Amino acid sequence: xxxxxxxxxxxxxxxxxNAAAARAAWEAAAEIFTSxxxxxxxxxxxxxxxxxxxxxxxxxxxxxxxxxxDLFDRVSANATTQNDLIAIGPGGxxxxxxxxxxxxxxxxxxPQAKALGVIPDDMSDDxxxxxxxxxxxxxxxxxxxxxxxxxxVAAHEISEVMGRVGVSGGTVFTANSFSLIDxxxxxxxxxxxxxxxxxxxxxxxxxxxxxKLYNDATANGLDTRDWAGGTDDSFNQFSSGGVVNPVSxxxxxxxxxxxxxxxxxxxxxxxVGRITFLRANDLGGGYGRAxxxxxxxxxxxxxxxxxxxxxxxxxxxxxxxxRKEMFDLLRSAFATERPVRxxxxxxxxxxxxxxxxxxx
Numbered sequence: 001x002x003x004x005x006x007x008x009x010x011x012x013x014x015x016x017x018n019a020a021a022a023r024a025a026w027e028a029a030a031e032i033f034t035s036x037x038x039x040x041x042x043x044x045x046x047x048x049x050x051x052x053x054x055x056x057x058x059x060x061x062x063x064x065x066x067x068x069x070d071l072f073d074r075v076s077a078n079a080t081t082q083n084d085l086i087a088i089g090p091g092g093x094x095x096x097x098x099x100x101x102x103x104x105x106x107x108x109x110x111p112q113a114k115a116l117g118v119i120p121d122d123m124s125d126d127x128x129x130x131x132x133x134x135x136x137x138x139x140x141x142x143x144x145x146x147x148x149x150x151x152x153v154a155a156h157e158i159s160e161v162m163g164r165v166g167v168s169g170g171t172v173f174t175a176n177s178f179s180l181i182d183x184x185x186x187x188x189x190x191x192x193x194x195x196x197x198x199x200x201x202x203x204x205x206x207x208x209x210x211x212k213l214y215n216d217a218t219a220n221g222l223d224t225r226d227w228a229g230g231t232d233d234s235f236n237q238f239s240s241g242g243v244v245n246p247v248s249x250x251x252x253x254x255x256x257x258x259x260x261x262x263x264x265x266x267x268x269x270x271x272v273g274r275i276t277f278l279r280a281n282d283l284g285g286g287y288g289r290a291x292x293x294x295x296x297x298x299x300x301x302x303x304x305x306x307x308x309x310x311x312x313x314x315x316x317x318x319x320x321x322x323r324k325e326m327f328d329l330l331r332s333a334f335a336t337e338r339p340v341r342x343x344x345x346x347x348x349x350x351x352x353x354x355x356x357x358x359x360x
Contacts, residue, residue: 003030014049014133021139029154037260041114046128055132057153059160061109068098074116080261112163112259127161152234152245166225169195196224273304275334292348312354326357
């Protein structure tokens with residue numbers, strides 16, 4: 001992932017002597033996302049500023065419409081992390097059925113659409129961020145008393161261009177529009193809350209686990225999918241002065257499930273667990289379907305990694321002897337309910353080809 005800012009002339013003139021420091025802080029905020037997410041896309045953001053304090057921080061995402069059926073298929077096909085797999089699995093927040101029963105329209109921001117493969121990667125403008133240069137900001141180091149963490153503010157606005165923005169029944173394109181993040185909003189188990197209101201939380205497991213409370217825009221105004229407050233956090237609706245507002249673990253969890261991935265196809269990964277399923281297919285039989293098809297004869301499922309499947313070929317080639325040894329080790333572990341350690345190459349969003357087997 002590459003996030004490319006285009007700083008306007010007004011950004012530099014508004015910040016004046018602090019322009020270089022403000023640029024560096026914005027770029028440091030962008031690096032938080034590029035260091036965590038590895039999608040092969042460019043995100044192009046215009047970065048502007050205004051003099052004075054009428055604006056604190058604003059974002060201007062560019063949107064792309066999508067049907068819910070296509071949205072579900074794209075999210076499912078691009079599931080790369082445990083969070084994703086919980087979200088699309090049984091009891092997850094991302095259901096195959098449109099939660100609006102066809103009455104709503106669905107939107108992605110352009111970076112999300114690129115990450116999910118809805119539109120091709122390009123260098124077109126994906127949206128903008130604007131800041132009020134008259135606010136008291138700290139751009140680096142310890143946050144001075146009475147000032148605001150500019151890097152935290154910038155990360156907040158960048159994440160909204162990336163898709164962390166609730167449309168929540170609004171009228172961005174048409175009436176009754178929703179964004180992907182609205183699908184992860186619950187007041188309790190099984191009770192989705194697509195719009196704004198009190199007691200709405202972020203959840204990836206259909207409201208069973210309420211991870212963090214959203215701002216009640218019906219009472220407070222402003223954004224529906226910023227956090228209500230509490231712990232200092234970049235994604236909060238309101239910021240205190242004199243404190244660091246970091247991008248927290250739950251913030252990254254949000255970005256994860258709204259379209260961004262951390263382990264690309266071809267990555268070498270490791271998993272450990274007890275075998276719940278072990279099968280030897282006929283030669284060339286394979287397992288699953290695209291994009292999660294395994295062209296393998298030996299198939300393994302693990303209790304501790306239930307949303308993924310693993311396998312390897314068992315064919316007459318130079319590696320046949322080593323693979324037979326792996327198969328023997330797996331059969332022994334299965335029979336004795338002993339955990340195994342699998343090193344594998346990720347070949348699809350939820351599948352991998354095993355390259356080594358060891359006792360767990």
